[in-house]
Amino acid sequence: MASFPFILQVQQGQHQVELSYNGQHLEFDGADFDEPKQSSGCLPCGPSSATAAGRRTIKTVEILNVTIEDGNSLVVAVASPKNGPTKESVLERLLFQVKDMPNAVQWQTNVLAHVYKDIKRGRHFKVLINPFGGQGHAKRLWENTAEPVFKAAGCTYDLTYTTHRYHAKEIAKDLNIRLYDAVLCVSGDGVLHEVINGLMERPDAVIAHKLPVGPIPGGSGNALSFSLLGEDHGNHVTNAVLGIIKGRAMPVDLCSVTQGKERYFSFVLQSFGLVADVDLGTEDMRWMGEARFTVSALGKLLSQKTYPCEISYIPVETNADKLRSAYNHHYNQPVVWADQTHDELDQAHPTIVDQFGGINAPLQSSDGWVTENDEVITAVGGKLPWASKGMMLNPASSPNDGLVDLLIFPKGTGRINGMQIMIGTDTGEHIYHEKVRYMKVKAFRLSPKGPSGYISIDGEHTPWAPYQVEAHRGLISVLSVDGRYARSMRE
Numbered sequence: 001m002a003s004f005p006f007i008l009q010v011q012q013g014q015h016q017v018e019l020s021y022n023g024q025h026l027e028f029d030g031a032d033f034d035e036p037k038q039s040s041g042c043l044p045c046g047p048s049s050a051t052a053a054g055r056r057t058i059k060t061v062e063i064l065n066v067t068i069e070d071g072n073s074l075v076v077a078v079a080s081p082k083n084g085p086t087k088e089s090v091l092e093r094l095l096f097q098v099k100d101m102p103n104a105v106q107w108q109t110n111v112l113a114h115v116y117k118d119i120k121r122g123r124h125f126k127v128l129i130n131p132f133g134g135q136g137h138a139k140r141l142w143e144n145t146a147e148p149v150f151k152a153a154g155c156t157y158d159l160t161y162t163t164h165r166y167h168a169k170e171i172a173k174d175l176n177i178r179l180y181d182a183v184l185c186v187s188g189d190g191v192l193h194e195v196i197n198g199l200m201e202r203p204d205a206v207i208a209h210k211l212p213v214g215p216i217p218g219g220s221g222n223a224l225s226f227s228l229l230g231e232d233h234g235n236h237v238t239n240a241v242l243g244i245i246k247g248r249a250m251p252v253d254l255c256s257v258t259q260g261k262e263r264y265f266s267f268v269l270q271s272f273g274l275v276a277d278v279d280l281g282t283e284d285m286r287w288m289g290e291a292r293f294t295v296s297a298l299g300k301l302l303s304q305k306t307y308p309c310e311i312s313y314i315p316v317e318t319n320a321d322k323l324r325s326a327y328n329h330h331y332n333q334p335v336v337w338a339d340q341t342h343d344e345l346d347q348a349h350p351t352i353v354d355q356f357g358g359i360n361a362p363l364q365s366s367d368g369w370v371t372e373n374d375e376v377i378t379a380v381g382g383k384l385p386w387a388s389k390g391m392m393l394n395p396a397s398s399p400n401d402g403l404v405d406l407l408i409f410p411k412g413t414g415r416i417n418g419m420q421i422m423i424g425t426d427t428g429e430h431i432y433h434e435k436v437r438y439m440k441v442k443a444f445r446l447s448p449k450g451p452s453g454y455i456s457i458d459g460e461h462t463p464w465a466p467y468q469v470e471a472h473r474g475l476i477s478v479l480s481v482d483g484r485y486a487r488s489m490r491e
């Protein structure tokens with residue numbers, strides 16, 4: 001391979017421009033990005049970030065494609081942060097006139113080989129769109145924002161609009177997985193939950209569970225998207241698409257949830273009490289978008305309603321400061337990708353066996369179970385830091401530590417403490433509040449004692465009956481550029 005920097009002289013109208021790629025950045029020297037013609041064909045129109053000297057720098061991860069078009073145009077397609085407070089990425093097509101075609105073709109080949117060094121270029125996706133997710137904007141988000149970015153990157157796809165509940169699950173169960181590099185859901189977490197459960201229920205789950213998934217935020221909560229992209233970018237469609245095009249398969253744990261004779265796989269939250277009420281009891285507030293969760297949670301915290309239950313768990317760490325140290329230690333370790341690790345499901349172990357026996361097995365004292373009979377405001381197990389925008393319930397969550405985060409707001413919290421805790425969930429600081437219990441557990445079992453109420457598994461309404469949860473390491477993979485979730489705990 002040629003050595004860095006790869007340099008190409010091109011023309012941009014009257015300007016002579018030098019394109020220089022050094023393996024980390026692409027630098028444009030002499031370009032004038034202020035003229036609208038330079039972003040012709042961009043969807044949406046690209047921002048200007050030219051400096052006085054006509055220099056501009058684009059990171060490798062932001063480069064989608066380099067194409068030669070109309071015989072003598074070199075087009076560099078990028079998705080980079082726009083100027084302004086949100087720093088949301090936007091698609092731009094930067095257009096130059098080629099002066100020396102053989103050199104331009106060589107430059108294109110060298111740059112693309114490096115930009116897509118560890119990742120397949122021109123991936124083919126199965127795309128599922130829930131036209132009714134969130135506030136019903138998923139179709140528009142796909143057509144106006146996501147699709148142009150995939151096209152610019154040379155990706156292709158088969159598209160299906162979900163027409164009914166469980167449609168995504170049916171599709172995942174029947175999908176010819178060999179055709180696709182990933183399944184993408186333009187939806188909330190509910191459709192992703194269906195896809196994951198569809199893949200896990202297949203007779204060939206041993207192979208199917210390896211098909212990566214990718215969220216494109218089109219629901220109300222978008223917990224996976226926020227966890228991947230962070231508080232500021234979780235709702236940004238172009239950022240999500242960039243992560244899908246340039247990401248690698250990151251191993252992500254699934255929780256096995258057993259209830260009666262059923263088993264579900266959960267990747268977001270298993271909630272009881274207030275959080276389940278907020279999740280499932282606010283359908284009539286869907287018009288509010290993600291604000292429905294905050295508004296409803298506030299009302300319910302003020303009411304101080306409690307829910308009797310028995311909770312058993314196998315604790316691993318119950319101290320919030322120690323959880324933060326462990327989080328930071330782990331966060332600084334090198335990333336491990338799905339193709340560099342083994343999970344529990346392989347030809348030698350073709351089914352997932354719950355180490356702690358599931359809901360119908362007696363609790364073994366040798367496993368270290370602790371049991372509490374009490375009333376709680378809410379008890380939530382989970383595997384993702386963010387539950388929605390401004391609601392970081394499980395800040396110590398890790399994609400693949402093989403453990404479940406368990407959060408309990410006990411009875412008697414009081415309104416003032418309740419308000420402080422609620423404010424704390426914005427940044428995850430609630431876990432340090434004296435009235436909050438937050439821990440890592442190997443498994444937990446929750447038996448509701450009240451007459452009726454909500455239990456939510458990833459936003460799905462499940463029966464009012466005892467359930468048991470344990471995590472299984474790296475059972476699915478999610479496309480990610482960073483190989484870890486966005487930072488959710490302070491250093």
Ligand SMILES: Nc1ncnc2c1ncn2[C@@H]1O[C@H](COP(=O)(O)OP(=O)(O)OP(=O)(O)O)[C@@H](O)[C@H]1O
Nearest residue numbers: 133134162163165187188189190191219220221222
């Ligand atoms: N065409 C459809 N008609 C009715 N329901 C649908 C349709 N397509 C999907 N669904 C159901 O909608 C549910 C919620 O979908 P989704 O997760 O996309 O949105 P959401 O609930 O707004 O988002 P979030 O889970 O982030 O809160 C899914 O469980 C799915 O079964």
